[in-house]
Amino acid sequence: MPRIDAVNTSRAGMDLAPAHQRMRFNKLDLNLLVALDAMLAERSISRAAERLHLSQSAMSNALGRLRDYFDDELLVQVGRKLELTPRAETLKESVRDVLVRVDSAILAQPRFDPAQSDRCFRLIVSDYTSMVLVPHLLALAGRHSHTVRFELLPLLQPPLRELESGEADLLILPTEYRTPGEHPYELLFEEQFVCAVWSGGCFAHADRLTAEQYTAAGHVVMQPSGMDEPTRAGWLKRRYPGVRRIEVSTYSFAAVPYLVVGTDRIATMHGRLARLARKSLPLRLLAAPLPSPALQQTMQWHKYRTMDPGLVWLRGLLQEAVLCMDAELGAAAAATASLGGVRVLP
Missing domain, CATH: 1.10.10.10 (Winged helix-like DNA-binding domain superfamily/Winged helix DNA-binding domain)
Structure with a gap:
């Protein structure tokens, strides 16, 4: 049949x-x-x-x-x-x-052999995740299979429909975005936020940012598309506490560090993405002077697919990819989790 x-x-x-x-x-x-x-x-x-x-x-x-x-x-x-x-x-x-x-x-197969499979896994991810985590996932997957494929999908609306319809196999999103209800999820990693500034700007020689400097500065922020007030205002307040002057907003996490170069603006960014951007941009990373809650990045799947052998393999591979991601960042990633608020980040 x-x-x-x-x-x-x-x-x-x-x-x-x-x-x-x-x-x-x-x-x-x-x-x-x-x-x-x-x-x-x-x-x-x-x-x-x-x-x-x-x-x-x-x-x-x-x-x-x-x-x-x-x-x-x-x-x-x-x-x-x-x-x-x-x-x-x-x-x-x-x-x-x-x-x-x-x-x-x-109809699910009783076992999954990545070396023999041409399955396409569909993941809803942000561009942040696509840059810091997915390359490690693909590298690991490539060691197991040359035929397994991946399709990365954007978060354009609440992802409940895609998850429940089977149009997405996994959501890799912050806890606040995971779908409510009975669908299981698992923590992948936590992320702290840092401040990225242009190395040629007014904060070029600062050892730290004061709360006064932070709140008085102009800021570059990312805000998700498709949000209306008051949802947008609430999201910005939670993600960027203390920010009063939003001078540039963008729909892309990846674009944020490029938009501070050549200016005196501040971008409050995911620590891992900021360190990745610093490899190619003239940036200094400073501890955020105001407390910001850690981001919890989770993966979530449909309750009917908990025992799907392919997704079991993929979830394990993602956990392994997290270890590879932080091993590459080395001591800098560990430093992110213990910000003292008074030093330039390594």
Whole structure:
């Protein structure tokens, strides 16, 4: 029987499967759920067909059979686009949940051999994580396999939908961003914040920043896209305590250190990313004069996939990547965790 794959639905078939190979439940060909899931997500027959590598006629046929089964139009033409009927809206999350359950509990392979696998792992990560941790993950993975692939996805919205739909295998995000509820998570590492300043600016020879200097200075900050007030204000207050003058804001953690060069502005940054940036930029790193809570970076996965052999392997590899990351940073990373607030950081 063709696999009902909740992550890569292109591997599933509907009309392509012989009748004797179709899984049925209450007279419903369960392969049709893959087609329904694609059409509800894409709101387009042609795009759903392309996603599943089927002809448009095969997808139209599947829609006809689904309409007969549910006694509902499911997708209706409104102007130049298709809209979901109320019945389809109620089915959308349930269908996706069924596919995730089938994929994780019934069709998952009993073991995972990275050397023989061409699996693509989809991770939601920030550009900070992509720069400081993911290179070590990829290097370690390369020792085990030349065929395993990775797709790094941005955090564009609360990630609950991607996790529960199976569109993401892992979230690697701060604790505050992990999805609430029953999905398990594990701490990867903690991060402290430091102040990055231009080595040619007014703080070039300072041994430390005073609270007065910090609050009076102009600042470069990163703020997540898609946030509205008051959420944005609350996030900025927690992440950058004491900052009064935000002169430059950006959507990218990686861009922040570049935006202080040539100015007297201060950037309060993740310690590991700041040290990485200092390798190529004229920066000085100073202890933050005002307390800022440590960032806890976690990985989270779907509760149905806790025993997925591939994800068990990947989670172990990530923990190993953390050790490699901090070993490369050496004593500087250890110094980050014990800031005295009165010295230039190594």
